[in-house]
Amino acid sequence: MRRVALTVNGTAYELELEPRELLVYVLRDRLGLTGTNVGCDTSSCGSCTVLVDGLSAKSCTLLGVQVDGAEITTIEGLATNGELHPVQQAFHDNHALQCGYCTPGMVMAAVSLIEEGAATNEEAIREGLEGNLCRCTGYHNIVLAVKDAAAAMGSAS
Amino acid sequence: MSATEEKSAYVGAPVKRREDEPLLTGRGTYVDNMAPVGTVFMAVVRSPFAHARATSIDLTAAKAADGVVAAFSAADLQDDWKAAMPCAWPVTEEMKNPPHYPLTDVARYQGDGVAVVMAESRAQAKDAAELVDVDWEPLDAIADVSTALDDGVPLVHPDLGSNECYVWRLDTDATGETLEDADVVVSRRYYQPRLIPNAMEPRAVLAIPGATGDVTLYSTTQIPHILRVLVAATLGLHESKVRVVAPDVGGGFGSKLDVYAEELLALALCRRLGRPVKWVEERSENYVATIHGRDFVTEYTLAARKDGTITHCRARVTAAMGAYLQLVTPGIPLLGAWIYSGPYAIPNYSVEFTGVFTNTTPTDAYRGAGRPEATYVIERTMNDLADELGMDRLELRRKNFISEFPFTLASGLTVDSGDYHASLDKLLEVLDLDGLRAEQEKRRENGVEKQLGVGFSTYNEMCGLAPSRILGAIRYAAGGWDQATIRVHPTGSVQVVTGTSPHGQGHETAWSQIVADQLGCDIGEVEVLHGDTAVSSIGMDSYGSRSLPVGGVALCFAADKIIDKARELAAHELEVSSDDLEYADGSFTVKGSPDKERTIKALAFTAWSAHDLPDGMEPGLEATAVYDPPNFSWPAGAHAAVVEVDTETGDARLVRYVAVDDVGTVVNPLIVDGQVHGGITQGISTALYEEGTYDEDGNLQSANLITYLVPSAAELPSFELERTESKSPTNPLGVKGVGETGTIAAAPAVIGAVIDALSHLGVKDIQMPATPERVWRAIQEAKA
Numbered sequence: 001m002r003r004v005a006l007t008v009n010g011t012a013y014e015l016e017l018e019p020r021e022l023l024v025y026v027l028r029d030r031l032g033l034t035g036t037n038v039g040c041d042t043s044s045c046g047s048c049t050v051l052v053d054g055l056s057a058k059s060c061t062l063l064g065v066q067v068d069g070a071e072i073t074t075i076e077g078l079a080t081n082g083e084l085h086p087v088q089q090a091f092h093d094n095h096a097l098q099c100g101y102c103t104p105g106m107v108m109a110a111v112s113l114i115e116e117g118a119a120t121n122e123e124a125i126r127e128g129l130e131g132n133l134c135r136c137t138g139y140h141n142i143v144l145a146v147k148d149a150a151a152a153m154g155s156a157s
Numbered sequence: 158m159s160a161t162e163e164k165s166a167y168v169g170a171p172v173k174r175r176e177d178e179p180l181l182t183g184r185g186t187y188v189d190n191m192a193p194v195g196t197v198f199m200a201v202v203r204s205p206f207a208h209a210r211a212t213s214i215d216l217t218a219a220k221a222a223d224g225v226v227a228a229f230s231a232a233d234l235q236d237d238w239k240a241a242m243p244c245a246w247p248v249t250e251e252m253k254n255p256p257h258y259p260l261t262d263v264a265r266y267q268g269d270g271v272a273v274v275m276a277e278s279r280a281q282a283k284d285a286a287e288l289v290d291v292d293w294e295p296l297d298a299i300a301d302v303s304t305a306l307d308d309g310v311p312l313v314h315p316d317l318g319s320n321e322c323y324v325w326r327l328d329t330d331a332t333g334e335t336l337e338d339a340d341v342v343v344s345r346r347y348y349q350p351r352l353i354p355n356a357m358e359p360r361a362v363l364a365i366p367g368a369t370g371d372v373t374l375y376s377t378t379q380i381p382h383i384l385r386v387l388v389a390a391t392l393g394l395h396e397s398k399v400r401v402v403a404p405d406v407g408g409g410f411g412s413k414l415d416v417y418a419e420e421l422l423a424l425a426l427c428r429r430l431g432r433p434v435k436w437v438e439e440r441s442e443n444y445v446a447t448i449h450g451r452d453f454v455t456e457y458t459l460a461a462r463k464d465g466t467i468t469h470c471r472a473r474v475t476a477a478m479g480a481y482l483q484l485v486t487p488g489i490p491l492l493g494a495w496i497y498s499g500p501y502a503i504p505n506y507s508v509e510f511t512g513v514f515t516n517t518t519p520t521d522a523y524r525g526a527g528r529p530e531a532t533y534v535i536e537r538t539m540n541d542l543a544d545e546l547g548m549d550r551l552e553l554r555r556k557n558f559i560s561e562f563p564f565t566l567a568s569g570l571t572v573d574s575g576d577y578h579a580s581l582d583k584l585l586e587v588l589d590l591d592g593l594r595a596e597q598e599k600r601r602e603n604g605v606e607k608q609l610g611v612g613f614s615t616y617n618e619m620c621g622l623a624p625s626r627i628l629g630a631i632r633y634a635a636g637g638w639d640q641a642t643i644r645v646h647p648t649g650s651v652q653v654v655t656g657t658s659p660h661g662q663g664h665e666t667a668w669s670q671i672v673a674d675q676l677g678c679d680i681g682e683v684e685v686l687h688g689d690t691a692v693s694s695i696g697m698d699s700y701g702s703r704s705l706p707v708g709g710v711a712l713c714f715a716a717d718k719i720i721d722k723a724r725e726l727a728a729h730e731l732e733v734s735s736d737d738l739e740y741a742d743g744s745f746t747v748k749g750s751p752d753k754e755r756t757i758k759a760l761a762f763t764a765w766s767a768h769d770l771p772d773g774m775e776p777g778l779e780a781t782a783v784y785d786p787p788n789f790s791w792p793a794g795a796h797a798a799v800v801e802v803d804t805e806t807g808d809a810r811l812v813r814y815v816a817v818d819d820v821g822t823v824v825n826p827l828i829v830d831g832q833v834h835g836g837i838t839q840g841i842s843t844a845l846y847e848e849g850t851y852d853e854d855g856n857l858q859s860a861n862l863i864t865y866l867v868p869s870a871a872e873l874p875s876f877e878l879e880r881t882e883s884k885s886p887t888n889p890l891g892v893k894g895v896g897e898t899g900t901i902a903a904a905p906a907v908i909g910a911v912i913d914a915l916s917h918l919g920v921k922d923i924q925m926p927a928t929p930e931r932v933w934r935a936i937q938e939a940k941a
Contacts, residue, residue: 035183040440044862099661100180101407138838
């Protein structure tokens with residue numbers, strides 16, 4: 001076991017982790033943050049995307065012990081005081097989710113993309129979300145939502 | 158609050174989904190988010206071979222591993238099963254259905270389960286599963302559907318003496334002309350690649366034993382009601398002792414329309430151990446343990462007169478069943494059996510399906526189920542027939558379109574309504590075909606690397622499964638009705654209980670729209686419950702684009718009963734005859750005296766207090782309706798794909814996709830567009846990207862998301878959607894269903910476009926999916 005300190009959605013935790021524990025299971029099973037979903041075991045689908053020190057990362061591909069000292073934001077930490085984050089709001093407004101399973105990862109990836117200033121046009125958004133798969137929406141409304149959110153967050157071209 | 162006009166206008170409005178907020182904030186209720194205290198985790202030991210006998214299964218080391226609670230092989234559990242795993246669709250009396258059980262000691266496909274290990278944690282269960290020591294005696298395997306009936310091939314079930322499962326035929330001969338004597342006959346052979354559904358949520362099961370011999374099964378299922386009946390029968394339990402819950406379900410596309418081994422194992426083992434049992438599928442496990450779709454070889458023939466009048470269609474289909482029959486495996490081809498004439502009036506009709514066993518994961522319903530397979534061969538062959546006749550491809554379609562409705566097809570079913578010319582007209586308005594042809598011509602003349610192609614698909618389909626009497630006639634075990642209950646609470650809020658089981662389709666929103674309109678209330682006052690057999694005890698669930706045209710329509714009939722009862726009560730309170738009342742927007746008024754009024758809301762209270770009810774009236778304002786549709790519903794439309802093909806690399810990219818669909822009345826355009834977006838994406842992906850492949854020993858080669866390409870946003874363009882609207886005359890809403898239209902329509906349009914881009918080079922056919930290698934080879938072969 002290794003002792004790991006990390007901050008998740010603003011709360012500091014100290015955990016005893018097995019070296020093999022994946023970050024996503026630390027979040028889900030240890031901290032009860034089940035909003036981050038697991039969609040594959042090959043880091044292909046992006047359902048488990050969270051922010052690690054502000055950048056999107058697939059939490060099924062990181063070990064818990066690798067993020068010692070990091071600040072993690074999960075989908076549960078995005079809305080503030082009951083107010084949806086602009087990306088969450090844009091997903092709702094544009095019907096950018098159906099079954100919702102890929103949604104937490106897709107939203108976190110979009111937040112990161114917009115904050116990096118990379119969501120500048122449709123092509124950039126599509127390329128930027130390449131690591132996140134959705135089987136329901138055909139991405140059409142996701143792209144619209146990310147455009148809207150980028151505009152709302154003041155980082156559109 | 159008085160009734161206002163906007164109150165009756167929820168149907169048709171782009172109401173944003175009430176399902177969204179929990180899903181957007183990480184509060185979804187997916188099965189893997191639950192684990193009651195004391196939960197035992199289950200791992201399944203699976204066969205690495207496509208066909209092999211386990212000569213010994215040693216569980217000793219697994220049982221001794223850290224945290225292990227128990228481990229079982231097939232023999233240990235044989236007495237737990239009162240029946241084999243269910244197949245609900247024996248399509249012929251002679252159909253072969255060799256029994257199979259949740260665990261086996263003769264594996265017949267790679268991934269077949271041979272043992273389970275139960276442990277205190279997920280990781281311990283998986284670790285211990287690795288310690289199960291199986292001695293395998295490999296047997297010869299057959300994975301290829303096209304050769305499975307050849308002499309001397311390995312047999313999946315040697316006792317049957319053949320890999321044939323069934324032969325099913327439907328023939329009509331209206332005109333007495335023989336196909337071979339027609340002026341022009343075009344015959345083509347097509348292969349529908351095996352598809353792996355890949356709902357983003359892998360399957361998961363949580364079975365919880367109760368205190369009185371009862372069990373609760375949480376499952377990632379599309380069919381909680383059907384599942385309850387079948388697991389009860391398989392385990393020998395009374396249905397009243399089994400509660401099935403489908404909480405938030407992360408997509409299905411047919412792959413969660415089944416009764417799976419893990420559901421039965423978890424139920425049986427939670428009873429044995431007296432502890433909750435949980436199993437969660439890994440993605441790589443999903444590739445072998447969850448059903449696949451398609452894998453059809455089809456020979457399709459169209460015959461026509463010189464003037465382009467099509468006289469005959471004929472389909473000869475060999476369909477892979479996989480190693481066993483799952484819930485509706487043998488029926489999948491039949492879901493397209495009546496529409497091998499497409500949207501065309503073709504008088505002579507012949508289809509024959511041969512189901513064959515192969516040592517592969519069982520096939521079953523995948524989005525469109527039987528209808529994409531039909532549409533693909535029709536539309537591809539229509540193009541070739543037009544070329545053979547020297548006719549414009551769209552003209553040939555128009556000449557043969559069904560143009561009067563209702564129309565009874567040669568296959569015997571009746572198309573409810575439509576306007577196929579209108580859809581095609583609208584498509585051409587949006588497409589700018591002349592501009593595209595000019596651009597195509599320019600690129601051809603310039604010989605640039607990236608050539609342009611346009612492809613079309615005009616389709617119809619039958620959905621809204623289904624009239625029970627027809628299902629009975631084609632030997633499907635269940636009915637096709639659905640149920641709705643509406644309860645108006647004493648203070649006027651409305652609770653709706655539906656038998657449909659959404660997993661992304663937005664029924665809570667759409668059903669609220671329908672009921673709020675019917676009862677004239679605010680949409681926020683309507684709550685929709687579903688997916689739990691303790692709450693919604695009766696239903697037929699969600700698949701086959703049936704939820705709205707069956708379950709949604711049932712809401713209207715339940716609302717009618719509410720209104721009828723409320724009318725009687727209003728008449729009693731207002732001391733008038735019920736004939737003297739007018740109903741609009743949730744309120745009854747006396748004709749000629751509009752000040753004399755009773756709202757449904759007020760009547761709900763007096764029905765509940767029951768102080769002064771008409772003689773014989775029961776208290777309360779609640780009604781249940783069961784709706785059995787008189788016909789299938791018949792969406793249709795016209796789609797076009799525009800692709801750019803890199804002639805140097807073979808890379809085909811979709812640059813535009815225009816879809817014009819007629820799905821009858823649209824309840825919520827946001828949701829309908831979303832269904833079309835997702836549907837066409839799966840069809841596009843069939844044409845360009847997805848292909849489940851086995852090697853000759855039956856090893857799945859496309860065994861994860863790295864080797865099987867589920868497209869990302871980067872592979873796709875935005876889509877251009879339009880609609881026409883021919884209301885279905887068979888239901889009061891006029892709705893038809895939209896879940897599968899896109900998938901049914903898209904693949905032939907895209908492949909048609911790829912071939913069109915290369916037709917000047919002599920390319921006439923490309924096997925789906927049109928991967929860069931296939932496209933490049935087709936170009937080289939055409940050059941040679």
